[in-house]
Amino acid sequence: MGPAALLLGAIVVYPTVATVARSLYDDSGNFIAAGNYKTLFGTADILVAIRNNAIWVIVFPSLVTFLGLVFAVLTERIRWSTAFKTIVFMPMAISLFATGVIWRIVYETDPNRGVINAAVGTVADVIHPPGMYALPNIRPISGLTGTAEGGMVSKNAVDAGHALQLGLTGIPLSAVPPAAQAAQAPSPVAGAVTGEVWRDFSPGGHVGVIDPGEKGLPGMRLNLVSADGHTAATTVSGNNGAFRFDGVSGGSYHLALDAANFRQPFGGVNWLGVQSLTPVSGLGTTGQALLAIPLADLSAIVAMLWMWSGFAMVIIGAGLAALNREVLEAARMDGASELQTFRFVTFPLLRPVLIVVFITMIINVLKIFDIILSLIPDSSQQQANVIALEMYRVGFTSFTGKGLASAIAVFLFLLVIPVIALNVRRIRE
Amino acid sequence: MHTRATRRAFGTLTVAAVMTLAACGGGTTSSSGGSSSSGQQIGGNVTVWAVWSGTEQKDFQAVLDGFKTKTGVTAQFQSKGDQLPTVLGTAVTGGAPPDVAILPQPGLLHDLVKKGALKPIDSFVGDVLTSQYASVWKKLASDAGKLYGVYFKAANKSTVWYNVKTLTDAGITSPPATYDDMLKDMSTLQQAGTTPFAMCGGSGWTLTDWFENVYLRVAGVAKYNALAAHSIPWTDPTVTTTFQTLAKIFGNDANMVGGKAGAVSTPFPDCVSQAFGPAPKAAMVYEADFVGTVIPTVNKSLQAKSGYDFFPFPSINGSPAEVSAGGDVAVMFKDTPQSEALLKYLASPDAGSIWAHLGGFTSPNTQVSLSVYPDDISRTAAKAVIDAGDNVAYDMSDQAPAAFGGTIGSGEWADLQNWVRNPTDISGTETKLEAAAVAAYGH
Numbered sequence: 001m002g003p004a005a006l007l008l009g010a011i012v013v014y015p016t017v018a019t020v021a022r023s024l025y026d027d028s029g030n031f032i033a034a035g036n037y038k039t040l041f042g043t044a045d046i047l048v049a050i051r052n053n054a055i056w057v058i059v060f061p062s063l064v065t066f067l068g069l070v071f072a073v074l075t076e077r078i079r080w081s082t083a084f085k086t087i088v089f090m091p092m093a094i095s096l097f098a099t100g101v102i103w104r105i106v107y108e109t110d111p112n113r114g115v116i117n118a119a120v121g122t123v124a125d126v127i128h129p130p131g132m133y134a135l136p137n138i139r140p141i142s143g144l145t146g147t148a149e150g151g152m153v154s155k156n157a158v159d160a161g162h163a164l165q166l167g168l169t170g171i172p173l174s175a176v177p178p179a180a181q182a183a184q185a186p187s188p189v190a191g192a193v194t195g196e197v198w199r200d201f202s203p204g205g206h207v208g209v210i211d212p213g214e215k216g217l218p219g220m221r222l223n224l225v226s227a228d229g230h231t232a233a234t235t236v237s238g239n240n241g242a243f244r245f246d247g248v249s250g251g252s253y254h255l256a257l258d259a260a261n262f263r264q265p266f267g268g269v270n271w272l273g274v275q276s277l278t279p280v281s282g283l284g285t286t287g288q289a290l291l292a293i294p295l296a297d298l299s300a301i302v303a304m305l306w307m308w309s310g311f312a313m314v315i316i317g318a319g320l321a322a323l324n325r326e327v328l329e330a331a332r333m334d335g336a337s338e339l340q341t342f343r344f345v346t347f348p349l350l351r352p353v354l355i356v357v358f359i360t361m362i363i364n365v366l367k368i369f370d371i372i373l374s375l376i377p378d379s380s381q382q383q384a385n386v387i388a389l390e391m392y393r394v395g396f397t398s399f400t401g402k403g404l405a406s407a408i409a410v411f412l413f414l415l416v417i418p419v420i421a422l423n424v425r426r427i428r429e
Numbered sequence: 430m431h432t433r434a435t436r437r438a439f440g441t442l443t444v445a446a447v448m449t450l451a452a453c454g455g456g457t458t459s460s461s462g463g464s465s466s467s468g469q470q471i472g473g474n475v476t477v478w479a480v481w482s483g484t485e486q487k488d489f490q491a492v493l494d495g496f497k498t499k500t501g502v503t504a505q506f507q508s509k510g511d512q513l514p515t516v517l518g519t520a521v522t523g524g525a526p527p528d529v530a531i532l533p534q535p536g537l538l539h540d541l542v543k544k545g546a547l548k549p550i551d552s553f554v555g556d557v558l559t560s561q562y563a564s565v566w567k568k569l570a571s572d573a574g575k576l577y578g579v580y581f582k583a584a585n586k587s588t589v590w591y592n593v594k595t596l597t598d599a600g601i602t603s604p605p606a607t608y609d610d611m612l613k614d615m616s617t618l619q620q621a622g623t624t625p626f627a628m629c630g631g632s633g634w635t636l637t638d639w640f641e642n643v644y645l646r647v648a649g650v651a652k653y654n655a656l657a658a659h660s661i662p663w664t665d666p667t668v669t670t671t672f673q674t675l676a677k678i679f680g681n682d683a684n685m686v687g688g689k690a691g692a693v694s695t696p697f698p699d700c701v702s703q704a705f706g707p708a709p710k711a712a713m714v715y716e717a718d719f720v721g722t723v724i725p726t727v728n729k730s731l732q733a734k735s736g737y738d739f740f741p742f743p744s745i746n747g748s749p750a751e752v753s754a755g756g757d758v759a760v761m762f763k764d765t766p767q768s769e770a771l772l773k774y775l776a777s778p779d780a781g782s783i784w785a786h787l788g789g790f791t792s793p794n795t796q797v798s799l800s801v802y803p804d805d806i807s808r809t810a811a812k813a814v815i816d817a818g819d820n821v822a823y824d825m826s827d828q829a830p831a832a833f834g835g836t837i838g839s840g841e842w843a844d845l846q847n848w849v850r851n852p853t854d855i856s857g858t859e860t861k862l863e864a865a866a867v868a869a870y871g872h
Binding site: 028039043045109135136137139169170171172173175199200201202203204205270273274285377378379381382385393394396397398399400401402 | 511514515517518536537540541543597598599600619620621622623624630631632633682683688690693694696830831832835836837838839842843846847850857860861868
């Protein structure tokens, strides 16, 4: 008993007491009583961290227990249950930090790198194929304005006998198709609308003028739109960028560059960004900071589920295997359906195990730290911050702040105590 | 926090560069060091801590080898990485600090002085600093009128790096000298289909560097130093003007790869790859001189000068040539003869010349000959620091308490990132910056 008490005193009791004491002093060693605690509850960044911990505690333990239960019940019934269990459990073999690194790549915004966006992008690009000139900064020079749909339309009405010069900029040379030929000024043709669409840029060139060396833009889809908004005719520009609508009858038209020319490929969702899942417009600065729950929170919870569902499954599975089969048989004999058996027999018998998993997970997410550090990009960490990470930042990344960091640690400790007490009581029972 | 980036940048320098050291060894320096006493063979030991690891550590070891030759003192170097502030704090509290440490932020120097951990060094290097350094370096290393440190290593943070081909393709033959010229060139680049900037805003410290360069030119050195000391608030009209000036670039999605969202999610050095990689997406990257050592690692075929180059951060409304700089300062915890000799040595042009010759290093010592720098680009960057003289403004966020100017996800880093997401919200950003500054500075 003596050595154990000594060890416990040295590595648990002393640091705890010292941390509590340290939390009452400022950086210069002056006693400031509850000063650090006032700062703690008066700093928006720390309140955001506390809020995120609350979200984690509310969402994660129930979700992971539920998933573990589903997996455990299902694996009892399938043929390859051992293989399935192994696969679901495998992420447990990876450190939390590595899990963060892996999921950072999974969540990459660029569909060429992040697997989730790649999957979404593959489907999205089939439904909405990107245009030949899908350039973010393509702009008309003169005579055209952008439309709400992403196309461009002539400012003035055109009619038969018109020759239009449609210069576009913001097109890198590499995006001009190799077949493109030099642009040529269009000449008017009676009974037709003619024109030229070209890359209106060359070093030292003039804006709105077809300068030598400037190339036409082939494959541009153009529409002739009548006054009532109907598309009267459609054509595609040639290799030199020239186009022509023949047989144009009287009346005035507008010329439009179809939005499909410029349709962007799927750009990827910024899964680790700070887009708010809750509406916060109309709130003040502090209100927005506190109530805007970033998408990154949800993404981090999913990554954590990937890691811990296997653990929950194994523990609950063990509980399931230890159930008294006779009781289940009896229920079935009495004519209970599978669902009723589960609801009224299996579930109540499993309750103690479920509670153990649930409480373990609460403790687990209260002290969550490394997955946020490694998964969440720097620019989202203010919004996806958690208490333990805030303690580390305040206390360990600079020379100062030890008092405040101690106060945060004490606060976190106080949060964990009731959960631990609950757990201890259950174990006693 | 230039240190983090510098280290990553230099970690990739070739070992070959180190091999050329023997040829240099301080032989190129003048004898005007004024440090005849450091030439005595006194022997003994001295311990040195710094953040440097990898190539930087090797290069600094070459400097220490030169020290050993000169004085017979063996310097035992320990790399402490990013943990240096924490480790030093613990060591000081525990009563076992090193003899000498080289600090990446001046804020740390003041913290240590407050703790009474540092020894004043006026008596034996004060004269050298006065005669061989611009006075700004001495002022930065002083606390309450006493000198505590020697700025050994400097970084020029007023360099805009550009991919030469993207500019010539757009018909831009000479890089811009003024901010307005730069905006004009940016619109030319856009017309040519090239995105002007690859932003590194995923790393908050790059945004503080942007802010500081513009602020320095909008408000001048005096105001700059006042804001760095937080003796004027972040709601000052000069701050507003600075944000408005920055918004001319950051306010337009077409100016940056991936628009605002891309600007705030791309960390350093990914932005360097975007502008200088094999398929460049942008023309320019703004960051300090160490970008020059990153570019060869992202694209081996790009040559200095012909493939990539830099221009000084452009002048705003006729502001004079001003340089925003970072630096590492050597301080002394124990006043042994060996520690004193080391500080004298680090202040001398001999020490600076050794590392300058190895590359990735700028010496603030005016007596280090520009001819020792290994290439034109590093020479130009170093010359700008020397020429700026007292117009050198030390990195503001590195002077600030770390809670404000050096922490991921809080203070200035996070506030500027949030501003990039929403550049029209200038007054809201200023209010948040001011609140964070008051909390961190305590006034």
